[in-house]
Each structure stands twice: as structure tokens, then as C-alpha cells.
Amino acid sequence: MADPATYRPAPGSIPEEPGVYRFSDAASRVIYVGKAKSLRSRLNSYFADLANLHPRTRQMVTTAAQVQWTVVGTEVEALQLEYNWIKEFDPRFNVRYRDDKTYPVLAVTVGEEFPRLHVYRGPRRKGVRYFGPYAHAWAIRETLDLLLRVFPARTCSAGVFRRHGQIGRPCLLGYIDKCSAPCVGRVTAEEHRDIVDDFCEFLSGRTDRMMRELERRMETAAEELEFERAARLRDNLGALRRAMERQAVVLGDGTDADVVAFAQDELEAAVQVFHVRGGRVRGQRGWVIDKVEPTETPALVERFLTQFYGEQAALAESADDAGQPVPREILVPELPPDVDALAEWLCRLRGSRVQVRVPQRGDKRALAETVERNAKEAFTQHKLRRAGDLTARSAALQEIQDALGLESAPLRIECVDVSHVQGTDVVASLVVFEDGLARKSDYRRFEVRGGADGGDVAAIAEVTRRRFRRHLTETADGTAAGGNGGSSPADSGGIDPPTDIPQARPGIDPTTGRPRRFAYPPNLYVVDGGPPQVEAAADVLAELGVTDVAVCGLAKRLEEVWLPADPDPVILSRTSEGLYLLQRIRDEAHRFAITYHRQRRSKGMTASALDGVPGLGPSRRTALLKHFGSVRKLRAAGVDEIAALPGFGRRTAVAVLTALHGASGEPSDPQAVAGPLTPGIEENA
Numbered sequence: 173m174a175d176p177a178t179y180r181p182a183p184g185s186i187p188e189e190p191g192v193y194r195f196s197d198a199a200s201r202v203i204y205v206g207k208a209k210s211l212r213s214r215l216n217s218y219f220a221d222l223a224n225l226h227p228r229t230r231q232m233v234t235t236a237a238q239v240q241w242t243v244v245g246t247e248v249e250a251l252q253l254e255y256n257w258i259k260e261f262d263p264r265f266n267v268r269y270r271d272d273k274t275y276p277v278l279a280v281t282v283g284e285e286f287p288r289l290h291v292y293r294g295p296r297r298k299g300v301r302y303f304g305p306y307a308h309a310w311a312i313r314e315t316l317d318l319l320l321r322v323f324p325a326r327t328c329s330a331g332v333f334r335r336h337g338q339i340g341r342p343c344l345l346g347y348i349d350k351c352s353a354p355c356v357g358r359v360t361a362e363e364h365r366d367i368v369d370d371f372c373e374f375l376s377g378r379t380d381r382m383m384r385e386l387e388r389r390m391e392t393a394a395e396e397l398e399f400e401r402a403a404r405l406r407d408n409l410g411a412l413r414r415a416m417e418r419q420a421v422v423l424g425d426g427t428d429a430d431v432v433a434f435a436q437d438e439l440e441a442a443v444q445v446f447h448v449r450g451g452r453v454r455g456q457r458g459w460v461i462d463k464v465e466p467t468e469t470p471a472l473v474e475r476f477l478t479q480f481y482g483e484q485a486a487l488a489e490s491a492d493d494a495g496q497p498v499p500r501e502i503l504v505p506e507l508p509p510d511v512d513a514l515a516e517w518l519c520r521l522r523g524s525r526v527q528v529r530v531p532q533r534g535d536k537r538a539l540a541e542t543v544e545r546n547a548k549e550a551f552t553q554h555k556l557r558r559a560g561d562l563t564a565r566s567a568a569l570q571e572i573q574d575a576l577g578l579e580s581a582p583l584r585i586e587c588v589d590v591s592h593v594q595g596t597d598v599v600a601s602l603v604v605f606e607d608g609l610a611r612k613s614d615y616r617r618f619e620v621r622g623g624a625d626g627g628d629v630a631a632i633a634e635v636t637r638r639r640f641r642r643h644l645t646e647t648a649d650g651t652a653a654g655g656n657g658g659s660s661p662a663d664s665g666g667i668d669p670p671t672d673i674p675q676a677r678p679g680i681d682p683t684t685g686r687p688r689r690f691a692y693p694p695n696l697y698v699v700d701g702g703p704p705q706v707e708a709a710a711d712v713l714a715e716l717g718v719t720d721v722a723v724c725g726l727a728k729r730l731e732e733v734w735l736p737a738d739p740d741p742v743i744l745s746r747t748s749e750g751l752y753l754l755q756r757i758r759d760e761a762h763r764f765a766i767t768y769h770r771q772r773r774s775k776g777m778t779a780s781a782l783d784g785v786p787g788l789g790p791s792r793r794t795a796l797l798k799h800f801g802s803v804r805k806l807r808a809a810g811v812d813e814i815a816a817l818p819g820f821g822r823r824t825a826v827a828v829l830t831a832l833h834g835a836s837g838e839p840s841d842p843q844a845v846a847g848p849l850t851p852g853i854e855e856n857a
Contacts (some may be wrong), residue, residue, distance in 0.1 A: 176233045180219045186212040191243040192253045194261070195236035199647070201690050202261035204232050208252040210509075211241050226438075228463060232265040235682075247513035255423075255482045264606065277455075278303040278312050280372060285361050286354045287368045289327050303375045304452070320350040323371035325364065327351065339351065363419070376449065383409065427451045427535075429501040433544035434469055435551035441467075442551035443476055458550045474508035477518070477528070485521040488538040500537040503531045565608035571750030573695070573743050576735065578722055582696035583607055587757045588639075588698040588709075590631040591621065591765035598634040602767035604694070605757050617768045632699050633708040640716050643693055693721050700758050702727040703734050710736035714779055719850050726758045731780060787824045787829045795819070807832045812825050 191211045195204040195218075207212030218233050225233070232693045243248045258266055283299020290740035291312050294301065326333065328343060328351075329553075336343055337355040346353035354364045372686055374382050378749055386409045395403035430441050431446045447455040461472075484497035511528055518526040531537040569581040585605045587687075591600040604614035619636065671748070691817070699705045706725035713721060724742075725734040731751060732741035744751035788796075799817060800806040806814075814825035 176222070176236070178221050179236070179238045181239065183213070186215050186241070187243055189243045190247055190250050191241050192257065193239060193241035194257060194263070195232060195265075196238050196240070197235055199235040200238075202257070202263050203235060204263050204265040205254055205257045207250040209247070210245070215239065215241070226266065226463070235265075247510045247706070250514050251478060251510070251517050255478050258352055258479065259482070261439070262264065269583060276312055278316065280368060281474055282368070282372075284363055286326050286333070288329075288333075289320075289325050289368070289371065291316070294632065301372060302838060303372075313804075317350075318344070319371065319374070323367050323374070324350055325351040325368050325371055326354055328355075335827070343531055369636060370692065381460045386511065428499045428502070429503055431503045431531075431540055431543045432473065433505055433540060433547040434472055435544070435547040436463075436469070436472070438463070438550075439689060440554075441472055442554055443472070444543050444547040444550060445480075446455045446539065446546075449499075454468050454628050456546070458547070458777050460551070460554050469506045470508045473504045473506060474510065474514055477502065477504075477508070477514060481518060481521055485684070496522055498526055500524075501525060502526065502528045505540070527725075528715050533614075538734070567751070568749035568753035569745070571680060571748055572753065575733065575744055575750060576696070576722060576724060578696070580695070582722070583696060584692065584694045585696045585757055586639075586694040587698040587700065587761040587763035588632060588635050589765045590628050590635070591760070591762075592620075592631075593767040598631055599769045600631055601761050601766060601768060602635070602639060603757065603764055604762045605753075605760075608753055610760060617764070630706045631700065632705045634698075634714040636697070636709045637716070640713060640718050640721075644716060695722065697723045698722050698754065698757060698761075699723070699725045700728070700761060701725050702732070706734045706736055725752050731755065785827050786822075792819060792824075 183717070188210050190207070190209050192205065192207045193211060193215060194202050194206075196202050197354075206214070218229065218239075244253060248628055255262075275292050276291050279290055280301045280303070281290075281299065282290045282301050292300075294404060299334065324345075327345065328336075332343065333355050336346075336571070340356055342351065342353035342358070345351035346356070346358070352359045352364055352367060354361065354797060359367075368827050371381065380552070383600060386405055390402050390405035390409065391397075394404060422750045427450070429448045431448065433444050435442045440458050440460060442458060444458045445456070446453050448458075459476075461476075479499050498518050500522075502518070507528065507530060515526055515528050518528070520590075531540045569583070573581045586602055587605075588600055588602050589745075590600045591599065598620040600618040600620055602616040602618065604611045617776050618635050620634055697709060699709050702725055706723060709725075710723045711717075722737055726732075727741070728799075731744075731746075733751075733754065734741050734743060744754075756813065795817065796806055796814070797803070800809060809829075811825040811829065814820055814828055
């Protein structure tokens with residue numbers, strides 16, 4: 173635990189101008205980013221008596237090892253820079269908006285040649301347009317089923333779409349007119365995209381034009397005595413009206429607004445948003461956040477709007493989304509302190525005027541109260557759901573600290589495991605847990621170069637050496653580059669140098685500005701095994717001069733925890749939260765290693781079956797497996813099927829089947845398998 177007084181800036185060195193600041197730990201990892209109208213006033217508040225600080229703030233300032241800042245000209249620039257830094261560094265102590273549950277959305281894959289409509293949960297992706305989120309998946313599916321009568325767009329997966337295109341027959345939806353069947357060419361790609369565009373326009377709230385157009389076409393068909401077509405249009409019109417009735421009208425026509433409300437206590441807060449488009453509630457979404465410092469509602473509003481709409485704008489830009497990322501009006505419970513700067517920033521994202529205000533009366537005030545009730549209910553449910561989880565993780569880290577005699581709780585734990593089959597295809601995995609939760613973006617996989625020589629002990633030593641040698645190299649490179657790159661922010665009174673001059677920091681890639689792969693060491697390094705594996709890892713760390721990383725091993729037989737140079741294991745209670753966390757980390761490392769080993773083994777088996785076939789290189793092998801799907805199906809194919817593929821000929825097909833049947837142990841004669849080659853017929857070029 174660091175003393176904030178050791179890195180407190182000198183009195184009078186902090187400017188009074190507005191700016192953005194960041195706290196970093198001993199490894200130069202940014203752990204908190206904030207902005208202030210007066211940097212001096214805000215930063216001095218962090219160096220007050222520790223006993224008077226908020227618990228999370230106290231943990232942050234004692235984890236940090238330095239503070240830096242950048243002075244900006246306007247509050248809008250500060251808002252933009254704060255958002256960019258939070259997105260770039262992902263500081264662990266900043267407010268993190270976690271969905272209180274995974275809401276389903278209606279996704280349209282506009283980036284594909286034939287866009288697909290489907291219900292989706294998960295992270296947003298490029299080339300996809302999203303509508304929602306909605307509270308219930310069944311509501312989306314019922315609405316989608318109604319709308320497919322009017323907008324018969326593709327809803328099948330890529331595999332189903334490809335299969336029906338190969339067999340030349342549409343699926344059931346194509347026969348009942350709920351799909352235009354682009355897989356068999358009933359409509360062209362342009363015609364299908366027009367259908368999808370109309371669907372997106374309807375869901376975006378522009379329903380009046382669509383309804384009027386259908387009514388006009390229905391009346392025209394009736395006047396021309398085409399009663400069947402008029403009846404279909406009438407049914408389509410009814411389907412659209414039923415789909416619209418599922419969303420209650422709450423505000424006047426044309427209202428385009430998001431309504432935001434909060435419920436909170438000293439440590440956490442819940443936020444709910446209702447998306448109103450065209451006067452109807454089109455979606456609802458909720459988040460739960462951890463507070464790092466005492467934060468009132470106005471500050472929560474500012475941080476939420478900055479992060480949420482910044483991400484929405486980035487998604488819309490990456491997906492070339494025609495929809496607006498920011499509504500015309502945002503209704504909030506309290507105005508943020510810098511509402512004018514925030515509104516100006518939102519206007520830039522939208523490209524037109526955006527109003528942030530507090531509803532005072534009427535329907536909008538009533539809707540805001542409804543959203544607030546939803547926020548309070550979500551917060552209550554979150555507390556009931558997460559109380560045990562939060563307590564258990566904190567207790568687990570504390571138990572590990574006490575049992576292993578660590579100076580502080582192991583906030584970052586790494587675990588390594590080795591996987592092989594009788595010494596072949598030896599691989600290893602490295603998984604990372606931070607604050608008791610998996611950080612999958614930091615997972616790493618290793619191919620053990622020494623193979624089976626020396627067994628698991630040698631493999632553990634090799635992986636440990638490679639992991640920490642890379643860490644030392646990257647840290648040394650960053651430090652050396654920083655020493656040659658001019659004065660550091662700390663040397664210049666904490667003010668960052670101009671942004672056009674690359675500044676190297678330990679553990680940060682100077683070209684990308686992102687953390688290096690192995691830049692940050694763990695507080696605790698866990699190996700899957702007993703004393704031999706633990707000693708091997710500890711010897712490597714001692715050899716490399718790494719002294720600030722604790723090592724332990726978890727043996728599977730009795731779930732004993734072993735420490736280096738300790739003849740007796742540490743026995744944790746079977747009901748211990750600390751043991752449970754170590755088991756979860758060890759099992760995750762085992763799962764990750766097994767998955768990688770199976771992938772390599774599968775590739776090796778496939779390659780060995782087709783290795784050495786004359787005229788069959790890597791590209792052709794890939795083409796064969798992609799076409800037939802597996803070696804078993806390829807083995808069952810005939811010569812003519814293989815020879816018909818582009819780039820293949822009869823001679824190559826015979827060689828492939830000969831190699832496959834020979835690899836399977838079945839005696840086969842090339843002439844019996846394929847028949848005699850026709851004289852004068854050579855392999856295709």
C-alpha cells in the first residue's frame with residue numbers, strides 16, 4: 173500500500189485551469205481518469221487525510237504511484253479528452269456501467285450482401301444495426317413474426333442460407349411468404365436490401381409514411397378489382413398496426429427523447445433509460461455502476477451521458493448506421509454541472525441541436541417518474557443478487573492474502589497450466605483474474621518449445637521464463653524510451669507535453685499508446701501442480717530478478733496450496749472462499765489449455781492425413797476440407813467429386829484418396845479406387 177504523500181505534487185505546481193488528470197500505479201498502468209474545472213482544487217482533495225476519504229477513493233490513491241494532468245482550453249475539450257482516455261486505458265477505478273442483465277436487441281446485419289434479421293444478445297459489432305434493447309426476447313420474436321408478413325427479409329443463419337442455396341429449395345418461411353428467399357434467387361440483392369431498408373425505417377419510428385403507402389396500394393388494388401392483392405395488403409396493414417399497438421403511446425407524435433433516471437447509495441448506483449422514438453417507448457435498458465468517490469446525481473448524469481452516447485456514436489460510425497446515435501432531447505433527473513459544455517458536445521455527435529433538461533410537468537414528467545421507479549426496482553434487485561457475490565470475492569482475496577502471508581490482497585492473479593497427450597503437442601495457458609473476475613482479454617496461449625523434455629516441470633519453467641522475460645523486456649524498453657524522449661510529465665510539474673510528441677511510458681507501446689501484452693506483473697502467480705512445479709516457477713523468477721510476485725501451486729489430489737521452499741502445504745478449509753477462487757482460476761486455466769490443445773491436435777491430425785500428397789499444398793488442403801467439411805466425408809467422396817473442384821484434376825483426386833485410405837489402414841489400389849486414368853487427360857492447372 174503506497175503512501176499518497178510520496179507522489180503528491182509540490183505545492184503550487186498544480187495549475188488552477190480546467191483539465192483532465194490521471195492516476196497511475198507503479199507499473200504505469202492508468203487506474204483512474206477524471207476532469208475538473210480547477211485541477212488544483214480537485215487534486216488537492218485526493219491528498220487529504222485518508223481516514224476522511226471515500227473507501228474506493230482511499231483504495232485508489234493508495235494503489236496509485238503517480239498523478240499526471242493535461243490543461244485544456246475549454247470544458248468541452250476536457251469532456252472529450254476524459255472520454256477518450258477512459259476508452260483507451262479502461263481504468264479499473266473509473267465508473268463502469270455494467271448491464272444489470274443482458275437485454276436482447278433486434279439486429280440487422282447491414283454489412284452483408286443479404287442482410288439478416290435476428291434477435292441478439294452480446295457486445296455490439298461492426299456492420300450491424302441494432303434496434304432496442306427490449307425487456308423480453310419473446311416480445312421481439314412476436315413483433316418480428318408479425319413484421320415478416322410485410323417485410324419478408326432473411327432471418328436464417330449463414331449455414332442454413334448457404335445450404336438452401338446449394339439444394340435450390342427455400343426453407344419453410346420461403347414457402348409461406350415470410351421470406352423473399354434470396355437464397356434461391358427469387359429476389360436480387362438490391363431488391364432484398366430495399367426490403368430491409370423499409371424494415372429499418374419502420375422500426376426507426378417513421379411509420380406514418382409506410383401506413384399511408386400501404387393504404388394507397390390497397391385502395392388502388394381494390395379499384396382495379398385485384399381483390400386477392402388488396403386482401404394481402406389489408407392483412408399487412410393490420411400486422412403493422414398490431415406491431416405498433418405493442419408499444420404504448422406515451423408522448424406526442426414526433427417526440428424523440430431518452431429518459432434517464434438513477435437510484436443510488438454511497439457505493440453503487442443504478443441507471444435506467446427509456447428510449448422514446450416517434451412518441452412510443454422503443455426500448456428500455458439498465459446499468460449498475462460502482463462509485464469511486466462521493467458522486468451526486470448531477471455528476472452521475474454527466475458521466476453516464478458522456479460514456480453512453482460516445483459509445484453509441486462510435487458504433488453508428490463503424491456500422492455506417494443511418495440512425496442518429498443521440499436523440500433530439502434527453503430528459504434527466506438533475507442537470508449536470510457543465511450542462512452547456514455537455515450539450516455542445518452532444519450536438520457535435522448528432523450534427524444538430526440536442527437539448528438536455530429536467531421535465532417539470534405533464535406526460536414527460538410522468539414518464540420520468542415511471543423510469544425512476546424502474547431504476548429503484550432494478551437497484552433493489554441488484555443488491556439482492558450481488559450482495560453475496562461482492563462479499564464472497566472480497567472475502568476470498570482477503571483469505572488468500574492471510575493464508576499466503578501477502579502484503580496486500582492479490583488484485584491480479586495469473587495461473588498457468590500445461591496440456592499434452594503423452595508428451596505430444598505440448599501447450600500451456602495463462603489466465604488472468606482481476607478483483608476476483610476473469611479478464612479474458614489478457615489470456616495468453618503458449619506452444620512449449622521444449623516439447624515433452626523434462627515433463628510438466630520443464631514446461632512450467634519455460635512458460636514462466638517467457639512470460640516474465642517479456643514483461644521485463646517491455647518494461648525496460650518503455651523506461652529506456654521514456655528516458656530518451658525528453659522530460660516526463662512528472663519532470664514538467666505534472667503537465668503532459670504536447671500531444672504531437674510521442675511519449676513512452678513503462679509498459680505502454682509508444683506506437684499504439686496501448687498496454688503491452690505482458691507489461692503488468694501479477695500480485696500472485698499460481699501454477700497447477702505441487703512442490704516441483706512451484707519450485708520451478710520460483711527458481712525462474714529468482715533467476716530473472718523478479719521479487720515482487722508471490723508464487724503458489726494448487727495440487728489437484730487434495731487441493732493443497734504449496735509455497736516455494738515450504739515442506740508443508742497450506743491447508744484451506746473446504747468451505748473457504750479463498751480456496752474456491754483458486755479452484756476457479758485453476759479450472760479456467762485447465763479449460764483454456766485443453767481447448768487450445770484440442771485445436772492443435774485436430775489440425776495436426778488433419779494435416780497428417782493429407783501430408784505428402786503430390787500437388788496438394790496448404791491452399792488446396794484448406795479448399796478440400798472447406799468443401800467437404802471433414803476428412804471422413806472427404807474419404808467417402810469419389811474421384812469425380814474431388815476432380816470437379818476448381819484447381820483439382822483426376823490425378824490429384826486419385827492421390828488424395830490413396831493417401832486417405834492408406835492413412836486409415838484400409839488397403840486400396842489406386843486403380844480400384846478411382847479406375848484407370850483416361851489416356852491424354854492431364855491434371856487441371
